[in-house]
Amino acid sequence: MESKTKNVKTWAQIDAMARKGFRGVGLQPGADAVRELKDGWFNAAYAVRLVDGREAVLKIAPAAQAQVMRYERNIMLTEVAIMRLVRQNAGIPVPEIYFCDDARDVCDSSYFFMEKIEGQNLDHVHEAMSPDQKAAIDREIGAIIREINTFKGSFFGYDGNPELRADSWKAAFLKIMDSVFADAADKSVVFDYGYDALRAAVEKHAEALDEVTQPCLVHWDAWKPNFFVEQGRVKGIIDFERALWAEPLMEAQFRSLCWEGVTQAMLGYGKTEFTANEMRRSWLYLLHLALVMHVECYFRHYGSDEVLNKSRELIASAMAWLQAN
Structure with missing residues (x-):
């Protein structure tokens, strides 16, 4: 694709x-x-x-x-x-x-x-692994992500984009969300929800962002295709281009919290308990990801609707939770 x-x-x-x-x-x-x-x-x-x-x-x-x-x-x-x-x-x-x-x-x-990293792309070999092998790799990934998050920043937002930075996480996140809506408007993107409804869902839970006071380095794009494995161990992680200074809960390893609960990656990370406000933020971060996935289809013009359809599913899930809670 x-x-x-x-x-x-x-x-x-x-x-x-x-x-x-x-x-x-x-x-x-x-x-x-x-x-x-x-x-x-x-x-x-x-x-x-x-x-x-x-x-x-x-x-x-x-x-x-x-x-x-x-x-x-x-x-x-x-x-x-x-x-x-x-x-x-x-x-x-x-x-x-x-x-x-x-x-x-x-x-x-x-x-x-x-x-050049030795080993195989995790996305290519994951399905062939045994449940124990998958669990071990996921726990190791969780530990690696924890190490990435130990780097502390002096601002929230994107390293290479001063317009998408702020001193507080709430201000930075709202800027980031507004930038996605602006990109969508530029391309006349139509969502299954109106722009006002999407913004209202974000604003409803934005107060939960105030709890985040320390900018941490977040990879954000650490999904299976960005890991390489060999002999049951992680050999490398790549694609830090979308990294930002934010809250670790934005990491891919925490997204499944919204529908799967605690995973092996979370066990490897060392975080298995989540407050009510952390859950609110997790759903906000899922909505952000889903909106980015949806809008990027209008910029990249993929040859299939796979990403577009998946983004619609995620937007619907996130909006259902954010509007109901």
Whole structure:
């Protein structure tokens, strides 16, 4: 399921980027030195093999003229900065950034090369795992997410987008939600609920956000395709581009709290009890995710309605709870 934001490049263009990043060392001859990685839905990504035998992953941001949502502005540079930050913690298996370039002289957008993680994408092998294997991986993921959340910030919101920041979490979250509604209005997005009803549901529970006073680093996009596993252990976590300074309950590992209860990932994280206000916030965060998923379909023009239909289901679930409680 491709999207129209991907900035796909030729072998020659990628070779030029490699030569700049690796000080004159280019790609091995032949098209098989470049393999497009198609799991991502936003950036273009390639596994590349250099002439000296080294392997790396190249990630290329959408071209400058590509339409993206407001919160997606500058997210590649955010990703690089956050990945370099979290590598300070040995408990977070994040790949090394080899080179990042925003000069736009050999490429029309930002790009970077990073370490290639050994192992298999969790999304590809999860179904074949035994229940015990799945539980062990989920607990390890929960522990990794807890380590990510130990990094503390000085503001709430997005690292690369000053317009979506604030000193309080409530103010930042409301700005973030307003930006999603603005993106939706730009594209004439029609939801199953009116804009006023969606905003009213957020405002009804916004007071619960006041309890959050410490900005923590939140990956936000830590779902199965962003983990790599090998021999029953997590080998790496990627895609920090959507990271923000927020409340840990925004993490993907807590979303299933709304319909599944306490999971193995929560056990691994070490949080299994939730207050009434934490539940309110969890439903707000689910609504935010669902609205983002819905609106991004109008920017990326996917080839199927899979994401659109799933977002409608999640919006309906979140609105039912927020309106009833």
